[in-house]
Amino acid sequence: MQAIKRKKQKETIIESFFLICAFVAVISVLAITVFVFYNGIKPFVSNSYPLWDFLTGVEWRPGSNMYGIFYMIVGSIFATLGAILIGVPVAILTAVYISEMAGSRVGKMIRFAVELLAGIPSVLYGVFGLGIIVPYVLKISPMAQGESLLATILVLAIMILPTVVSISETSISAVPKEYREGSYALGASKIQTIFKVVLPAARSGIMTGVILGIGRAIGETMAVMLVCGNPIAGIPTSLFDQIRPLTTNIALEMGYASGVHQELLYSTGVVLFIFIMIINLAVNKLVKAKVGS
């Protein structure tokens, strides 16, 4: 009896240990939120910098105590929108080709290529952008440099391709064969079937892919840092203007910043964090809605 009791105790202890391991994920999210928010809200609570100026300012000059991130928010949003506008159609059509039109061998090959594209570290996209895209943009640009909103959009559009392709492709492949057969039986062509039946049926999965793509674009740092120009002021008004997204602001200056300057970099992180959280919640909702239906 004693032995059984000991065995049971051991099992309970180990189960709790497993639970603690699983709980590390929760603790991490909480810790990340708390630390970033704590540091990021500090300057506004202690009145060392006004929140309004921070959110609406269009100049970031740590030397003269000016920390406005409005132009960065605009830059981030423009870059993300542009990337989505270009990347998403290409990605969805590629997904359509893989799952509806390609033979199984060709499809496999393209899938492998897409996976490879996903595995290339973002820095290398940046290096590619700096080596190829920036010089080409410079050729057509009225500005003196090629680092620009346009270059950023192009690099980001490439970077979201694998995410959107693979998620769309999965959800397109998951559309039941009966739908397609039903459509063919009514005399629809392959293309009509794809666009009128298959894609609408895979809509929520594709949307999830797009939103994850948005998340990737808005959170991307290193690739963007190499091609965006990182100006210290100015809302972008043309594709050839330089931009300074929220992410690069943090990465550029965190290494040497101190005091209010450092805290306001955390505040920049908080703004970014809020954007990402909204995106995460949207994904969560979409996935749940899909399960529900």
Added chain:
Amino acid sequence: MDANIKFNTKNLDLFYGDFQALKAINMEIREKEVTAFIGPSGCGKSTFLRCLNRMNDLIDSVKINGEILFDGQDINGTIDVINLRTRVGMVFQKPNPFPMSIYENIAYGPKCQGMKDKNQLDTLVKESLVKAALWEEVKDRLNKSALGLSGGQQQRLCIARTIAMNPEVILMDEPTSALDPIATAKIEDLMSSLKKDYTIIIVTHSMQQAGRISDKTAFFLMGEVIEFNETPIIFTNPHDKRTEDYITGRFG
């Protein structure tokens, strides 16, 4: 109390969430007999079988009322579930050998109970395989993967694996439903020879099988035991109209 009674259930109710799958089951199962449960799909016979070694613990939404006495002890009470399962073994519908060697499959249970001695294990593996009438077929490839055996051999391996624990009761959940007629015949022979050492409770879809091998038969319908009696009586002279309808194939 009758010393020969192995299992005794009293007013056993079982719920899956809100759905009641077993209704007030009262049954006495005797030692060293073969008891067969028959009835249409979803009648609760497998569910009842899985109560007897508490395999239903694995399903979260299950709730049980009433008592199941095993040698007079309530199995949902203070008894240790691991201990219970070593005494009440189980063979499943689909053969489920582990992806290990034949030898390791048999030695798995004893090892889990702490048996380490190599000689002891070797003897036990051989004995179990002999009892399960599988020894001659596999003695030269004990270290090969069990997944390479045929379906019938796999099922006999699973029986051997259960025998290795030296249980008092062996529960069999439609053990031949995934097998061809020849493999089925072998397993039925095996059951008759195991009867003298073990109490066997078997769920089966095949009435012929129940007729061939069992001493007692219980007919389940919609979560209730309609009739429980000597097998010849059930098949030749059922007392309940519904049993008769089922036996004669009017539904099922």
Added chain:
Amino acid sequence: MGRKAKDILVKGVIYLATGITLSVLLFIVGFIFVKGIGLVNWDFLTRDYNEKVVYAFIESNDVPLNIDKQSLNEKNPYDKRYETHLEGPIYVENIGAAIAKVSYKNHSTEREQFVITYIEKDSPLRSAIDSTGKEITIGTDYIVQSINGNDFAELTLAEVAATIADESGELKVKIVQPGGGIKSNIITTLYMVLLSLIVALPLGIFGAIYLTEYAKPGRLVNMIRFAAECLAGIPSIIFGLFGMAFFVVVLKFQISLISGSLTVAIILLPVIIRSTEEALKTVPMAFREGSLALGATKLQTIFKVVLPCAVPGIATAVLLSIGRVVGESAALLLTAGTVAQIPGTLFSPGSTLTVQAYYVAKEEGNIELACAIGIVIIVIVIVLNILSRITSDKLDVFNKK
């Protein structure tokens, strides 16, 4: 427009899109290989990034030249991409080595220097020691800058040879080990992979075991899953911010290997949890039932039956994680730094391959070098990709049965 024409048009657009996706990949990989391949060689992989100045102490000892003059001229180990031959080589007997004058030019500097082109078998250079008495290796591409305090700058090759030949007894030679290599980054990357896996792998695997084998559906599990999803969605720069605030500042780990690897370990958690969970789910329920029915405890069932079946899935998780660490940059930039050195302790900084690629592209504008590092990274990524394909194929075995 007729239906047929429309269909053909749309088909064309689909082909075009797929073509764009594929050509983008080919273009990127092609660009990196074409641009960087010229720099990739054995020296590139085995040298440090920074040049290192050492003072070598040697006992001068006249060693005659054992090979003929002609073949001496053919031995020119200097780096042809950065160095152009100016004069020499001249063989100097008392150090048993030949020296040539070359001009060195890279994207940022231009200078003239004297490099060793040949070292005789019995040369005293082969038994050089440093000021602490430790043996040091001197290779045929090393630069000599002064001897016994006589600086070589502004001298001609003949003058240098004469200066060296004039000295005798114990010589103190200022030598520069050439840099430009990525050895330290490769080693830092390895350290980073190992350390972060040591932390994240057990946490992730045990966490996944809890979620699939123990957890009953409810708020707790939903919370854990939601947290894991959140972690997967947070951009790495935010992890960097957290790592900086917590590991670097609060725990006072400094910008270091340990801060970097702990930060990356958190990034890996959702990757490992998810793939382990998926692997555990492919293990048929029948195995668990069979084991439990034999009187095995839950723990015995998990460790003896379920986990062994899930090994290919866990291997896939490990491979994915390695890919993640190799590719990670923003978080490491803030927590492990950009110093191209082999971290001496857990608390020293070091830059991984990817961070180094960023650093040379951004701070030095050296796209060629960034691409050369990129080649190494892409090769690693491809190998990991192929391996994970193999392991995940192994996992499907039970379901095909």
